[in-house]
Amino acid sequence: MHRVTELADRAHPQRPHGAADFHYIIPLPEILSEVRNASPSSKMVSQHFQQTISSFGNEFTLLNEVPIEDIEKKAGIVLAEAIRRMRAHEVNPQGGYDGEYGVIRIFKEGEVARLTGQLNFFGLADGYQSTKRERKETVLAKPHPTPVSAEKTVSDTLNLDQTTACETAGSVLVTAGPGTGKTKTLIQWMVDGIRKRGVRPHEVMAVTFTNKAADEVKTRLAAELGAQANDVMLGTFHSLCFAILQAHDERLTHVYDAESRRTILSMLFPATDEKTLKRWADRLEDYFETNGTASANEIQQVIAAYRQFAAQHGGIDVADIIGAVVRFWKADPVQLDHYRGRVRCIAVDELQDINPVQYAFLLLLAKDKHVFAIGDPDQAIYGFRGADVKLFFRFAEDFGAKEVALRHNYRATDTLVRAACQVIRNNVLHKDTGLQAHRPGGDRIRVFTAADEHEEAAFVVNEIEKAVGGFSNLTGDNSYQPQSERGFSDIAVLFRTRAIGRYLLAAFRKAGIPVRYGDATPFLATYPFHLVTDALKLYLNPEDVIALDSLLTHGFGMDRQRKQAFLAAHPTDERFAALFGPLEAAAFAKQGAEGAVSFVFERLILDSLLDEAGLLQKEMIVNLAKEYGPGIRQFLHKLLVDTYTDVARFKTDAVNLLTFHAAKGLEFPVVFIVGAEEGTTPLATGDADIEEERRLFYVALTRAKEKLFISHTARRKSFDKTIDRTVSRFVGEIPLSMREKIQGKQPKAEQMRLF
Secondary structure (H helix, E strand, C coil): CCCCCECCCECEEECCCCCCCCEEEECHHHHHHHHHHHCHHHHHHHHHHHHHHHHHCCCHHHHHHCCHHHHHHHHCHHHHHHHHHHHCCCCEEECCCCCCCCEEECCCCCHHHHHHHHHCCCCHHHCCCCCCCCCCHHHHCCCCCCCCCCCCCHHHHCCHHHHHHHHCCCCEEEEECCCCCHHHHHHHHHHHHHHHCCCCHHHEEEEECCHHHHHHHHHHHHHHHHHHHHHCEEEEHHHHHHHHHHHHCCCCCEEECHHHHHHHHHHHCCCCCHHHHHHHHHHHHHHHHCCCCCCCHHHHHHHHHHHHHHHHCCEEEHHHHHHHHHHHHHHCHHHHHHHHCCCCEEEECCHHHCCHHHHHHHHHHCCCCEEEEEECHHHCCCHHHCCCCHHHHHHHHHHCCEEEEECEEEEEEHHHHHHHHHHHCCCCCCCCCCCEEEECCCCCEEEEEECCHHHHHHHHHHHHHHHHCCCHHHHCCCCCCCCCCCCHHHEEEEECCHHHHHHHHHHHHHHCCCEEEECCCCCCCCCCCHHHHHHHHHHHCCCCHHHHHHHHHHHCCCCHHHHHHHHHHCCHHHHHHHHHCHHHHHHHHHHHHHHHHHHHHHHHCCHHHCCHHHHHHHHHHHHHHHCCCCCHHHHHHHHHHCCCCCHHHCCCCCEEEEEHHHHCCCCEEEEEECCCECEECCECCCCCCHHHHHHHHHHHHCCEEEEEEEEEECEEEECCEEEECCECHHHHCCCHHHEEECCCCCCCHHHHCCC
């Protein structure tokens, strides 16, 4: 075992006499310098390291014997990860020269910021601290910011509506239609608060609903504020609340997703049939997301047993994270006042997507604060996740907010904007802001009626080929000369149901069209992909009985008797090696996140088990893991806490094949809406909300910047039956003057038949 006397990035190897390997002697001040240089917001982290190292004892030379989990609890995630990498030799050595020592880089550029990431809330990046330990305000308080120069900012380019939103005193509710500069306005409100109203960066909190939105806000804030942007409290509701919970409960290490929820219920109630267990699991999620307002009399005992189990095992359901903070604050007003005291301004993105428990969180935290909430109720499409658009209309009264509307669309042509507005005006729950296009004119929307799904797919493939100037470049023909400036990534093909999307995916694959596929479902929530998280959980924590049970059942096909025999034969710390092999287990951590994920796929999720969509999902999961380098724990944490990962973050030149839900927030020069038929959009299910279905169609319409195609079929095959179809009522709501039928001979349907 190599000895760590002190920590840092500058080191030199020493080869003990007779030893075949070498170890590192690391000086402490240097690694703290690396942490500071890697992330300016981590200065307080390094200070906290120095203050907490003493908790391990004065003899720091034995730090290599302290378990990583204990280091993380006492000194924070960055120090723990640094020591773990040194122990595993996961460092980046650079040779020395001319008598100079070599340099060993523990962290790559940006990794410290990612590790601290969304823990930088309310000073929580300074290390996880339990409520049992005395909190010193001198540790938690952030330093005063360096004054920011008053150079030209984006406020110089704001229009009148955006300027009004940013300059309105107190709280403000901004209705921002598609393409109206929503994020730009939100960023400027925060920047103005810091530059003009004396708010310090660490007193500003920005809450988003997705990682993609958080990343965009962070990038644009950094462009305005420089290093000070790192001090703004920024993240999703779930990441923020999980960090708060961990700061007050050092035992909290696990996040249970939907698959884990079902596994736990099956363990708690072994005599219950699978159908009932699934119903209970769904009911629990609804109960958590609605802040306990959903009818739960039938399953109160189930809820109590589930929460007790989670608490005993240091875990929490992902759907219950925000509610747990709300309960914590209501039970402990002193703690609530503590957090209130750290925030002066709160910015909330996409307010229309908020659910009751998130709204309750804001009501508690934002008392007497400046709150900037922005969104578009016409794009409220997550009712199935528990979002309640009526909360958007309540906000002004509950928070005493003044209302402002952004009315200028800078994305699409006048024709497209007016067509979309005509459709959405048919909703009763609608806020008409008088949306206007900044770009005049524009082509009419082209509507194509296909005989069946084969002809529809052929039409889309043919139009894509025309848009990009031909497919010859895909065949290796060096003589190919592109006839268009369009690339595949400029095109989106949108659909309402996965059945249509998967059919199109197969057609595109056959035609040789590169594709990115997204259906807005959590990457690792369903079989077989949840086996990835199960394996990572078990490796990181051999005592995780939930991950183990799921692996044995779904990964290795063991029944109850075989599972009991396996548990009896293998002690806790040997089970991962028993499942995957001792040599593989020993090498698992050295592979990093990407290698570990690839290993699980090779052993448990063979390509032969996956369809076209599954293969693309696998590719995206591996690519996402690659972003985390050796950070297996950080990769797992991110996917569990922020479950919805946007496929558009992966920049490849490919057509974007997306559900309406997955397309939200994106924009493309050319858009196809496929399957625009009654029964599909809107859905024909009895519980379908026609107004939310229209909002979904509106979202699809407003993704287009220049050209929009809509296709539907006269008949479509569904569950081995061919059913006659009629065009969607939503298409009929587009004025005739803004749409045209496409005539002319299309490629023969037989050319695209898949079976």
